[in-house]
Amino acid sequence: MAQAARRNSTAEWQAQDLAHHLHPFTDQHALPGHGVRVIARAEGTYLFDSDGRRLLDAFAGLWCVNLGYGRKELAKVAYDQMIELPYYNTFFKTTTPPAAELSKILADITPKGLDRVFYGLSGSDANDTIARMARHYWNLMGKKTKKTIIGRHNGYHGSTMAAASMGGMTYMHAIADLPLPGFVHIQQPYWYGEGGDLSPAEFGRKAAKALEDKILELGPENCAAFVGEPIQGAGGVIIPPETYWPEIQRICKQYDLLVIADEVICGFGRTGYWFASEHFKIEPDFMTLAKGLTSGYLPLSAVMVGKRVADVIAGDKGGEFNHGYTYSGHPVSCAVAIENIRLLREEGLVTRVHNETGPYLAKRLQELKDHPLVGEVRTLGFIGAIELVKDKAKRQFFKPVGEVGTICRDHCFANGLVMRATRDTMLLSPPLLWTAAHVDEFMELTRKALDLTLTDVKKKGWL
């Protein structure tokens, strides 16, 4: 079947897809006449479309393929596990060897105190689980008014009703009247875009203070938790000033809010640390994991639950936790996650990103600051952003925002490079296997795309 399907042509796939496939985050009506591009194959850090054209993937799929494509070790453990035990549930006082083993490994590699894990299949469902657990916890504690979860404008936590409500993207809220009651948002710590005349350190404290203001407005007795990505990913790789997280941590402690660190992107070496909470000194009560957990080879998410909450919901008064998914702790996904973590360790990729390749990427990206369009570059490890602006001195963006980013992204694609654009910010999140040579190749392609973008922008009279 798979062999026969491969004999189809690009045009046939595009026609089938256009007629029947509704795509996520897509204006279906505005798709071009030929429909979408077809990615057919991948190897290492290169994608190949259905016509055999090669693309350097600087985005690790969708922030997830940390080990790169074509890793036979991962395919092998999936195959073996499917033969051994392809599926069994974890509901009725039952487990499977991979689910048990992975739980111990995750408890070991995540920060101290996060010793229990609840499994799902996506970052979105993991965040839904956390929303329920946080409310359940406060109910069990007899503090039944502590319900509201505070997130940030432009935060991203997934697409289910609760996860999209935790997130703060207005264009997501616009679909189906979100946020749900009990979810509110405060300012994001985006110094480059919103910091004005403040120094990054001052702005970090100001953005954190917005949490205290919101808690006092709602009443601490009504606030359950604060949720944030250590670094906002989809929102534009927003790396908060160093002053931000310590202050958030202090405020949550003072007013007794649970801290939720959504590490779906940041986890598993992306920032040069196993988890970004280590770098920012976040002490989460919940940690959301997905994406890099399996390098995207199979769906799996994990909610790491801190001692404070676990002792209550799994304690003598906890009772039955009526929540779970058919595929919670799926044995094949768990087996792949175990192998993924083993390979990350064996190949020393997290340390390499921290000590060598991350700093090299940062250094080379700085060179782009001489380009007329580039206002700022920022990275931590292997997650980064390039801000395209109209006026560098004034930190002034193009209006309407978003068009220059789209032009640049299209030039990247046309020249064999995959980068994503949010607003006019180019985002990168390469596989952790990149060497200095990959960084050099990326720089060459990026410089070319930026030059072509500049030509277009001038032609349009925008600069």
Ligand SMILES: *Cc1c(COP(=O)(O)O)cnc(C)c1O
């Ligand atoms: C992608 C993402 C999610 C959602 O994960 P899905 O697997 O797409 O449901 C949640 N949080 C963050 C920070 C993400 O980047």
